[in-house]
Amino acid sequence: MESEEAPRPLLEVRGLTRRYGARIGCAEVDFDLWPGEVMGIVGESGSGKSTLLGCLAGHMAPDEGAVIYDTRDRGPVDTVTMSEPERRMLGRTDWAFVHQNPRDGLRMAVSAGGNVGERLMAVGARHYGQIRETATDWLGRVEIAGDRIDDRPSAFSGGMQQRLQIARNLVTGPRLVFMDEPTGGLDVSVQARLLDLLRGLVREMGLSAVIVTHDLAVVRLLADRLMVMKSGRVVESGLTDQVLDDPQHAYTQLLVSSVLQV
Numbered sequence: 001m002e003s004e005e006a007p008r009p010l011l012e013v014r015g016l017t018r019r020y021g022a023r024i025g026c027a028e029v030d031f032d033l034w035p036g037e038v039m040g041i042v043g044e045s046g047s048g049k050s051t052l053l054g055c056l057a058g059h060m061a062p063d064e065g066a067v068i069y070d071t072r073d074r075g076p077v078d079t080v081t082m083s084e085p086e087r088r089m090l091g092r093t094d095w096a097f098v099h100q101n102p103r104d105g106l107r108m109a110v111s112a113g114g115n116v117g118e119r120l121m122a123v124g125a126r127h128y129g130q131i132r133e134t135a136t137d138w139l140g141r142v143e144i145a146g147d148r149i150d151d152r153p154s155a156f157s158g159g160m161q162q163r164l165q166i167a168r169n170l171v172t173g174p175r176l177v178f179m180d181e182p183t184g185g186l187d188v189s190v191q192a193r194l195l196d197l198l199r200g201l202v203r204e205m206g207l208s209a210v211i212v213t214h215d216l217a218v219v220r221l222l223a224d225r226l227m228v229m230k231s232g233r234v235v236e237s238g239l240t241d242q243v244l245d246d247p248q249h250a251y252t253q254l255l256v257s258s259v260l261q262v
């Protein structure tokens with residue numbers, strides 16, 4: 001008898017649609033995300049990337065569709081219809097969300113160590129010494145010197161703030177990370193370093209991720225698969241290298257030839 005369960009996607013997205021009045025935010029989006037896989041979502045401004053990410057992460061209710069997540073304890077559950085407390089709990093434990101602007105993902109009046117430690121406490125850690133030790137370890141993993149642990153994020157550069165936001169998000173060992181333009185607004189050299197760091201962490205931790213970006217260099221480096229959005233719909237999807245090297249849809253061809261890149 002076969003005792004092992006068949007592998008199944010971590011996330012199954014079906015017919016996801018969100019309108020703003022008569023305007024389409026995103027429409028009929030379908031995809032599976034497998035454990036350890038990174039999905040990139042690209043498209044020009046207004047193509048529906050943020051709307052889709054918001055619906056996936058439970059920040060926004062879709063009008064139609066399902067976002068089925070393979071929970072640790074109950075197996076696949078539609079997060080669209082789950083209760084708000086349940087969704088919040090997922091957001092604190094199994095899921096993480098990295099905002100484009102670190103200010104949206106950090107508590108600016110709390111020390112760097114506090115920003116990381118607070119997340120551990122939210123999932124039940126109580127031992128002060130251990131929390132500080134783990135926080136120090138995580139600051140090191142995102143290349144922030146241990147002697148900055150008591151500094152507030154407002155004293156950090158943009159790149160450091162973003163790395164701190166990543167540490168705060170990953171310290172609890174999530175399985176799925178949503179990222180909204182994680183390198184947006186940073187200098188090119190800072191972006192490269194951050195991308196390297198993210199790639200290392202994603203691989204090391206075997207993370208699954210959904211990354212929204214308009215920067216094709218970001219998906220080239222981080223994403224296994226790619227979805228290209230236009231006017232709220234997915235117009236092309238596939239393995240990242242395949243889509244970027246041999247785009248089939250005219251819109252993707254424009255994107256790749258950088259005509260549409262912002």
Ligand SMILES: Nc1ncnc2c1ncn2[C@@H]1O[C@H](COP(=O)(O)OP(=O)(O)OP(=O)(O)O)[C@@H](O)[C@H]1O
Pocket residue numbers: 020023024025026043044045046047048049050051052214232
């Ligand atoms: N709060 C809102 N009210 C009305 N329409 C909205 C709202 N938010 C987004 N839209 C519309 O939904 C569509 C998709 O927008 P969305 O912000 O998801 O795109 P995007 O690809 O993330 O763009 P950007 O890269 O500029 O953030 C656009 O037509 C936009 O005008």
